[in-house]
Amino acid sequence: MSIFSLISGEPLSISRGLRAEPSGALAKNQTRPQKDDVARTAAEHTQIDPYVPGESRLPAGLKPIKLSSNETPLGPSPKAVDAFKETAGEIERYPDGGATRLRAAIAARYGLNAARIVCGAGSDELLGLLAHAYLGPGDEAIFTEHGFLLYRIIVLANGARPVVAPETDLRTDIAQILARVTERTKVVFLANPNNPTGTYAPIDEVRALREKLPAHVLLVLDAAYAEYVRRNDYEAGIELVATTPNTVMTRTFSKIHGLAGLRLGWAYCPEGVADALNRIRGPFNVSTPALAAGVAAIEDKVHEQASVAHNERWLPWLTTEIEKLGLKVTPSVANFLLMHFPKEPARNAHAADAFLKSRAIIVRRVDAYGLPGALRATIGSESDNRAVVAALSAFLNGAAA
Numbered sequence: 001m002s003i004f005s006l007i008s009g010e011p012l013s014i015s016r017g018l019r020a021e022p023s024g025a026l027a028k029n030q031t032r033p034q035k036d037d038v039a040r041t042a043a044e045h046t047q048i049d050p051y052v053p054g055e056s057r058l059p060a061g062l063k064p065i066k067l068s069s070n071e072t073p074l075g076p077s078p079k080a081v082d083a084f085k086e087t088a089g090e091i092e093r094y095p096d097g098g099a100t101r102l103r104a105a106i107a108a109r110y111g112l113n114a115a116r117i118v119c120g121a122g123s124d125e126l127l128g129l130l131a132h133a134y135l136g137p138g139d140e141a142i143f144t145e146h147g148f149l150l151y152r153i154i155v156l157a158n159g160a161r162p163v164v165a166p167e168t169d170l171r172t173d174i175a176q177i178l179a180r181v182t183e184r185t186k187v188v189f190l191a192n193p194n195n196p197t198g199t200y201a202p203i204d205e206v207r208a209l210r211e212k213l214p215a216h217v218l219l220v221l222d223a224a225y226a227e228y229v230r231r232n233d234y235e236a237g238i239e240l241v242a243t244t245p246n247t248v249m250t251r252t253f254s255k256i257h258g259l260a261g262l263r264l265g266w267a268y269c270p271e272g273v274a275d276a277l278n279r280i281r282g283p284f285n286v287s288t289p290a291l292a293a294g295v296a297a298i299e300d301k302v303h304e305q306a307s308v309a310h311n312e313r314w315l316p317w318l319t320t321e322i323e324k325l326g327l328k329v330t331p332s333v334a335n336f337l338l339m340h341f342p343k344e345p346a347r348n349a350h351a352a353d354a355f356l357k358s359r360a361i362i363v364r365r366v367d368a369y370g371l372p373g374a375l376r377a378t379i380g381s382e383s384d385n386r387a388v389v390a391a392l393s394a395f396l397n398g399a400a401a
């Protein structure tokens, strides 16, 4: 049972979140928690594999080429950096808990209703809050076979059951998701484009999914890489959120805006969902420097366009060059690509990863995503991308590490 009902929007349980029992009093029918309960809860959480971030350090002080976390090689907008610095004189004060200026800037940029935007410390936080609001023991949440790893964590963390829908050719298969819907299904998480595959579901398919999902199921469209996509049949989901009462879209400032270190994301929600998130989030969940940098970043269309142009040039280049080396690359619409290695031990993904590291290049192992034969590489600067191709070529030609 979750805290919020999607249908009524009303809080269903007052045992968590802002409406907790005042002064720690226990409800009449509740027994006082025992010491063992705490230990048991901790033990239950050890069943959850923690999210392992992309590696960032190499031994022996080598300065790495870090292509493991889909960060932008262009960095943030200089205007965002200035705005960030300007907040140094006010950090003794709490931030604006309503993120008023940032929500207004996002609303102006995309033509949205600011009242339905909720900001968070990264889209990770917002995804976690959605799971917290709408999932509980006895509920199920569906995500795809190679979907973003966080979904499993936040579903399990709320005592719900993760349900995995197989993909077809590393793509979202709407029919497979729909085939797994039961009356217990409360949320479907869909990364579009997906990480780590880089593939996407066209908007017609997403619309069909929404139409066929029961009304009580919240569809969460995680569009962390939306800005990079250059396909006529792709949409991040703004219109679906605007026209349906049960679809949410999450976005991030960590990727194209280059603010991963500040932790900033936003969600566009139906009114009831925005209300639910605002009730349970921390009242000051986004810091003053992040709010200021976010406004400058979202307003700097020129910088964003430069990042898109960079990706448009180097994503196809890297794809083609890696394919020329004889590796299969999954066609990507995002700022990273997935490359597939042969099975033999000397040339497999793990050997390639070790070889690249020996050349100070850090990419992402994707075993945890069920893809042990592949590696994911972020599109880097021109010199980074050339270094990747040169190192892979050496590896495949049997050079010693």
Ligand SMILES: Cc1ncc(COP(=O)(O)O)c(C=O)c1O
Pocket: 069, 070, 121, 122, 123, 124, 125, 148, 191, 193, 194, 195, 222, 224, 251, 252, 253, 254, 260, 264, 265
């Ligand atoms: C698909 C997807 N969603 C969400 C996130 C989380 O981004 P953040 O919490 O930095 O906003 C990531 C980060 O890698 C991602 O790949």
